[in-house]
Amino acid sequence: MEETQREFHHEEEEEHADINIWKYILGFSEMAVVKCAIDLGIADAIERHGSPITLSDLSSTLGCAPSLLYRIMRFLMHRYAQTPLSRRLMRQEEHSMAAFILMESSPVMLAPWLSLSARVLANGTSSFEKAHGEDLWSYTAANPDHSQLFNEAMACDARLVVPAMIQGCPGLFDGLNSLVDVGGGNGTTIKLLVKACPWLQGINFDLPHVVSVAAEISGVKHVGGDMFESVPKADAAFILWVLHDWADKECIQILKKCKEAIPEDKGKVIIVDAVIQGQEEMDKLTDARLMLDMVTMAHTTAGKERTLKEWGFVLGEAGFSRYTVKPIRALQSVIEAFP
């Protein structure tokens, strides 16, 4: 009996392998076709049409062959309900993720994936540097087009995270008069925060080449600089999706600079970053967080997604006396750290 069960289990595992190996081999097509759909403007054309559209109308609107478009649509329809998810592929939409997909599927960001194994073997040589000869931040400084694409991609995420944070952490910004967003990109995050909490004076702090081209935002001052040297003073420092780009040593240095920027008695640092959970705490976004960790491995020099224990370590080393962690409806959690 036991032998039969073991055989059955083995057969099941083999079948699982037969199916899933194709997901590994062909999985890339998923992002590539989604990019193709954005490039063609499929979701935008359907939205403009205002009601379900026939294949022939859609293909003539887009100016492409119906037979090829049919196969693209068959793939997308098979995968995605043509509702909130497909709307995220529109370029101009509140929850659009088009820029994020275009950034991740750009040749610049795809090239480092090809040398991921070399990085793992060499234990440290960055795949991005191997592909481009410099790290991501030097590359964006020298390539304004890529910098713009990168900042627009980050802004897509900010538009999802900020409402999730405000809903999931009521009172997070109460009692603060000023807030500095460290590594704030083009200022989308602080713009949304100041809009939601109009009593806040906002500072958007990022590298000079990023803030010098950022659009003016009412209630927000753009400041260029280097977070490893100093961070502009404010009642609280906010840092979204920045610390995961760095190794522990750099992460501790950035946190120390954030701590210096806030009042010792009533200041706080608000970190918004992923927390990698243990087996028993897995949720619907666990897989996406593990994928994100692979992205940080491919695209940053020594960044990583951290477990709770790893967050505790860097916060302790940076001199924070206590911290709280709150999951929100996003890839990231909110960590409040107090001096």
Ligand SMILES: C[S@@+](CC[C@H](N)C(=O)[O-])C[C@H]1O[C@@H](n2cnc3c(N)ncnc32)[C@H](O)[C@@H]1O
């Ligand atoms: C992954 S992006 C996050 C952007 C933004 N916080 C968001 O999530 O929308 C990391 C940001 O850190 C900035 N950055 C990198 N090195 C920096 C430095 N030394 N000083 C200040 N900002 C830096 C980059 O320019 C980039 O905007």
